[in-house]
Amino acid sequence: MEDVVILGTGPAGLTAAIYAARAELAPVVLRGDQPGGQVTITDAIDNFPGFPNGIAGFELFQSMEKQAERFGAKIVSDTAIEVDFKNHPFKIKARENAYQAKSVIIATGSDPRKLNVPGEKEYVGKGVSYCATCDGFFFKGKKVVVVGGGDSAVEEGLFLTKFATSVTLIHRRDRLRAHAHLQSRANANEKMNFIWDSVVTEVLGKEGGVQALRLQNLKTQAESIFDTDGVFVFIGHIPNTQVFKGQIKLDESDLIITDRRQRTDVPGVFAAGDVQDPIYKQAISSAGAGCMAAMEAERFLAEQAGEAYPGKLE
Ligand SMILES: Cc1cc2nc3c(=O)[nH]c(=O)nc-3n(C[C@H](O)[C@H](O)[C@H](O)COP(=O)(O)OP(=O)(O)OC[C@H]3O[C@@H](n4cnc5c(N)ncnc54)[C@H](O)[C@@H]3O)c2cc1C
Incomplete structure (x- = not known):
């Protein structure tokens, strides 16, 4: 006992x-x-x-x-x-x-919750992050992506605009799920950009860090490569x-x-x-x-x- x-x-x-x-x-x-x-x-x-x-x-x-x-x-x-x-x-x-x-x-x-795509695991701590408070500082003057469309994705995205030169939010739907006041703040922030109807299908790296993401548009199925220094995943x-x-x-x-x-x-x-x-x-x-x-x-x-x-x- x-x-x-x-x-x-x-x-x-x-x-x-x-x-x-x-x-x-x-x-x-x-x-x-x-x-x-x-x-x-x-x-x-x-x-x-x-x-x-x-x-x-x-x-x-x-x-x-x-x-x-x-x-x-x-x-x-x-x-x-x-x-x-x-x-x-x-x-x-x-x-x-x-x-x-x-x-x-x-x-x-x-x-x-992970993206579960190739490259994600390899680059955790080297450009792939799940915590803006923890890692945002390392992206001063860099370009980052946020994945997600809920409150935390938008809040953390806004937080990241303090450090990054641009924050691109990638969401699988054509609109955010986040509360209206967060959406307004995100829309009003010049550093925030949005890519809709899209998912990350691969994290592409170079030596020592993330270089780009492979994306797929869920409506057209078109693939594209998006250059970024980091990706913050906020999908729960x-x-x-x-x-x-x-x-x-x-x-x-x-x-x-x-x-x-x-x-x-x-x-x-x-x-x-x-x-x-x-x-x-x-x-x-x-x-x-x-x-x-x-x-x-x-x-x-x-x-x-x-x-x-x-x-x-x-
Ligand atoms: C990549 C990454 C980077 C981070 N960076 C930072 C940072 O820089 N600064 C910061 O403050 N925070 C950071 N965080 C967040 C921080 O790690 C967590 O908030 C913290 O670890 C939570 O602590 P915890 O003890 O509650 O749980 P956890 O750290 O998740 O530990 C849970 C423990 O429970 C055990 N466990 C699970 N199920 C069972 C079971 N059934 N029986 C027995 N044991 C079980 C696990 O083995 C583990 O030991 C980071 C998180 C991640 C993912």
Whole structure:
């Protein structure tokens, strides 16, 4: 029987692990299929405080993991495949082992939806990006493309106009899905251009970066090549919540619903990071939520044991 089981070793899970371990809860932390989470697929994280020269995503993960282990977190290579949160203690069935826990912190992240076209994977971090806040700065004075037609595509596109000389939004339909006020702002921005009824069918690269995109017009089937230094893909996120369906409340996008204290609708089950975040989706905001979830798990356990916990909340 564990006090806390943490699912995921991205910034949210590992920060939760550091806090829970320092609270002497000896958390068991499941790495899942992507140890380190999304940060490990990017070369440089430039906006995580404490690293004035930036840090490679993989290095950030390794440091966080070491820090959690230093305080007694037990980090295991295992992936949850089934959970029972209807009964307490909670049960987690994973590929390798089964776990019982008095509290659980879910930090399984969410994956940006990919284009799934040739060249995309090869150029992630070298011109293909899923985060304007993270990578926009690297495109100062350059030409970029945004793929998508919803609110985030337009918002992020507008954000990118701060850096890029031009931002061309490519959308599979003939009009945007984004809210009217965003559409007006996009139309009024001289740096924004639009290519309608089109999809990206290939990312074409040169040594070290993206050079162009192969496009297809869905109405005429005509193919074209569009030169660009970078492509930002905003066609949605897929939260890693399959395993929790029917066990805790999810919203219409399958994100876990939490309150301001990272509590789900099941007392003792907390969630942190991209798996419950419809807005920020950053390493640091995920880490912050992981800290809060661990402190709340500690509070929950203390209350269950009838112990006093400092700073009791409503
Ligand atoms: C290419 C790219 C570049 C980025 N660059 C930056 C940047 O520069 N700065 C920044 O702040 N943010 C950046 N981000 C965003 C940032 O990486 C995420 O916001 C952050 O990683 C989310 O952290 P998380 O811990 O919530 O989830 P994730 O990092 O997604 O980690 C999820 C973890 O859960 C595990 N998991 C999943 N399912 C299960 C399961 N069933 N059982 C057990 N474990 C499971 C996975 O293996 C993984 O370890 C970038 C994202 C991408 C994709």
